[in-house]
Amino acid sequence: MQIEKKKILIVSHAMEIGGAEKALLGLLENIDTKEYQVDLFLLRHEGELLKYIPNNINVLPEIPAYSVLARPMKDTLKEGHLCLTLARLVGKYKAKVFDKKNQYTQSSVAIEYSHKYTKRFMPAIQPDTQYDLAISFLTPHYFVTEKVNAKCKMAWIHTDYSVVQVDTQSELKMWEEYDYIVSISDDVTRSFLKTFPALKDKIIVIENILPNALTEKQAKENVSEVFESDYINLLSIGRFTNAKNFDNVPEICKHIIEKSIKVKWYLIGYGGEEALIRKKITEAEMQDYVIILGKKENPYPYIRMCDIYVQPSRYEGKCVAVREAQLLGKPVIITNYVTSGSQLEDGVDGIIVPMDNEGCADHIAEVIKNDELREVLKNNMATRDYTNSKEIEKIYHIIKDNV
Secondary structure, eight states: OOOOOEEEEEEESOOOSSHHHHHHHHHHHHSOTTTEEEEEEESSOOSTTGGGSOTTSEEOOOOHHHHGGGSOHHHHHHTTOHHHHHHHHHHHHHHHHHHHHHTOSSBOHHHHHHHHHHGGGOOOSSTTOOBSEEEEOSSOOOHHHHHOOBSSEEEEEOSOTTSOBOOHHHHHHHHHTOSEEEESSHHHHHHHHHHOGGGGGGEEEOOOOOOHHHHHHHHTSOOSOOOOTTSEEEEEESOSSGGGTGGGHHHHHHHHHTTTOOEEEEEEOOSTTHHHHHHHHHHTTOTTTEEEEEOOSOOHHHHHHOSEEEEOOSOOSSOHHHHHHHHTTOOEEEEOOTTHHHHOOBTTTBEEEOSSHHHHHHHHHHHHHOHHHHHHHHHHHHTSOOSOGGGHHHHHHHHHHHO
């Protein structure tokens, strides 16, 4: 007699290039589908990483109503989504009022309100199925609590709450509906609980799981760009947003070059701050030294080619690109953002440098000059498992404890 598999549903936004999406692929790659039926519901069937979803994962059909959330409202009105579009407008207006009242400039309230005010009009997700575990992988986390039938529900935190601006009371009600809240590191847990201390008993740590097989396979692919061997080639990857701090890379790079070090710094990514980054490159006269490579579906050959991977972020939850660089054996430098201590062990499998541009440049220059240090970092990384594949066991235990 065949034992019925436990059922897991994972809900996320789309599969565009990003750290959280890579972590999702790692989770999907490591779940034992011989023991568990895994359904994946995406609000939109979009993104370069869509084709990398493992074949043993059941991708549920797209529900048109959910795709409305990320598309222009003039288009969704033409398609007949009147109630959803009006609800988005209400959410947008209320978020604008809230941000103005609280003098927020880097707010995430708009996307939270967009989901909060549209949820009542959304259809159920797989209404005929009761899941043993339902996971909401990306915030806002409204749909899994209200539109999914599951014995146990879990929501993920991917960011550092000490540096994001939110409607605390509104989000608290959202998080309270979950049985478990998953943090990706101890530092992320601490920052989250400073904002939401009442949720202490719900929170657990499950570190990001990386898709090892996919990463190593893609790293071997050839690409058209070739880094110059007579330069030290630095690489940074991430969305072009304020959090990643790429707008300060030109000035940092200029300080390094002024120390008579031959360096080129490559940026892989895309986003709203590209124009600002290009402006800063021109102002610093770094056009020949800071090179924007743009969006890359497969960044791993570039990690393989670089000499040092640098993450100059203003803040992070736990940066997946850093872990990927460590997985591929590259010396890593990160800035001293709040959660940096949970990202790596300073001086052992990476280097933490000051946040200010001049201090950052000074310390990067020291690492460049220190061949012995870089070799120590490489040797230490070779002994560690950066995939975190054993973290999947925590999910299995939760299912067994609640079913």
